[in-house]
Amino acid sequence: MRRITFDLDILRSFVTGVELGSFAKAADRLGRSTSAVSAQLKKLEEQLGTPVLRKAGRGMATTAAGESLLGYARRLLELNDEAATAVRGVDLAGSIRLGMQEDFGEHILTDVLGRFARAHPKLRIEARVARNAVLVEQITAGQLDLALAWNAGAARPHAEAVGETAMRWIGAQDCDPESLIAGTEPVPLVLFDAPCLMRTAATNALDRAGIAWRVAFTSPSLGGVWAAVAAGLGVTVRTEVGLPPRLQTLDSPALPPLPKVGLDLLFSESDPSPVIGRLRDVVLEAVAQHAPD
Numbered sequence: 001m002r003r004i005t006f007d008l009d010i011l012r013s014f015v016t017g018v019e020l021g022s023f024a025k026a027a028d029r030l031g032r033s034t035s036a037v038s039a040q041l042k043k044l045e046e047q048l049g050t051p052v053l054r055k056a057g058r059g060m061a062t063t064a065a066g067e068s069l070l071g072y073a074r075r076l077l078e079l080n081d082e083a084a085t086a087v088r089g090v091d092l093a094g095s096i097r098l099g100m101q102e103d104f105g106e107h108i109l110t111d112v113l114g115r116f117a118r119a120h121p122k123l124r125i126e127a128r129v130a131r132n133a134v135l136v137e138q139i140t141a142g143q144l145d146l147a148l149a150w151n152a153g154a155a156r157p158h159a160e161a162v163g164e165t166a167m168r169w170i171g172a173q174d175c176d177p178e179s180l181i182a183g184t185e186p187v188p189l190v191l192f193d194a195p196c197l198m199r200t201a202a203t204n205a206l207d208r209a210g211i212a213w214r215v216a217f218t219s220p221s222l223g224g225v226w227a228a229v230a231a232g233l234g235v236t237v238r239t240e241v242g243l244p245p246r247l248q249t250l251d252s253p254a255l256p257p258l259p260k261v262g263l264d265l266l267f268s269e270s271d272p273s274p275v276i277g278r279l280r281d282v283v284l285e286a287v288a289q290h291a292p293d
Contacts, residue, residue: 004047008080010040011073014052017041018062018070019288074289081281082119095124096275098283099138099147102222103241105129108148111286116279123275131220133195139266145276148283150197151262158267160280162287167201167258169250170243171235177252180235181211188216188234190225201258202237209256263287 017026017037027037045051052066062070100109113125128135128144135147136156151159171177180187187206191199206213216234219225222242229236230246237258240249265280272280 006047006073006076007040007043008077010044012077013037013040014044014066015070015073015077016288017060018066021059023060078115078285081285082115095126096279097126097128097143097145098279099128099130099135099144099149101132101135101149102129103150103239104148104287105222106242108241108283108286111289112279112282115282115286119278119282120275125279131192132197135266139268142268144266145268145272146279146283147266148287149264149266151264153262156264156266158270160265160267162263162265162284164260164262165239165241166260167198167237167239169235169252169255169258170229170238170247171250172230172232173246173248175232175235175248175250177235177250178254181254186212186214189213190217190219190228190234190236191215192222192225193218193220197261198237201261205237205256205258211256 013023013026013030013032016029017023020026020029023037023041024034027034030037041053045053048065048069050065051063052069053060054063054066055061098112109127109129113127116123116125128138130138132149135144135149138144139147139158148162151161169177171180189202191202203213217225217228219228222238225236225238226244226247228234230244235250239261243249265283267276
């Protein structure tokens with residue numbers, strides 16, 4: 001059997017395109033032209049002797065072979081990047097301070113800490129999980145080196161836009177949004193303490209739709225919000241990032257539409273050090289794998 005040696009640059013284009021849901025976006029992320037990425041994918045399919053992509057509506061989806069390749073490609077790229085980073089940073093020591101919004105604390109933060117620790121065993125990461133306002137304050141005060149935070153559209157110094165994701169109405173597994181809206185009582189909301197951009201999005205959406213609402217429960221933490229929603233105290237607005245399995249998104253025309261929310265990487269300095277740049281890359285890779293489309 002002919003032995004195949006994969007080109008990691010081609011695999012990176014393939015993985016990035018699948019994760020971003022667009023090979024045009026992948027080309028932009030990787031600093032290549034769309035035609036160059038298309039040529040890479042064609043070469044990959046010729047090398048394998050089978051298609052890895054198929055048309056799905058206006059976009060592309062993986063074939064069975066492509067889906068199988070995707071997992072291996074991610075592992076190959078992760079090992080390659082860890083090896084390269086470890087060799088370049090073998091003598092680096094000290095600490096780096098990373099902040100994340102609570103939504104990302106469980107899955108993405110765990111992934112980031114594991115990858116970075118393997119590549120830089122002498123570097124210590126001080127990780128802080130906090131709400132948006134706190135992260136922005138700490139970045140501005142120089143108390144954090146890098147932070148991953150939501151953005152409702154405000155301009156921020158030293159910020160890199162990562163992307164945007166949809167806000168969603170979220171309720172308990174047995175929640176019926178139609179009966180919730182059709183009832184005579186105001187819609188019960190479970191919210192973060194103010195100020196909170198998703199709290200504002202929820203109340204503004206209901207106000208525009210002429211739907212009465214009341215605050216049924218407030219919490220200073222995301223865990224408290226999830227617990228109250230699971231207990232049936234009301235509905236909330238978040239994204240699907242870190243959504244517990246005991247809750248569900250409420251896809252119903254009875255509920256008013258919600259805007260998308262941006263996601264930014266915030267830097268404390270305009271010219272971050274190479275170490276912070278490497279941590280940035282690890283965070284972006286983790287977000288691409290774990291964040292919803």
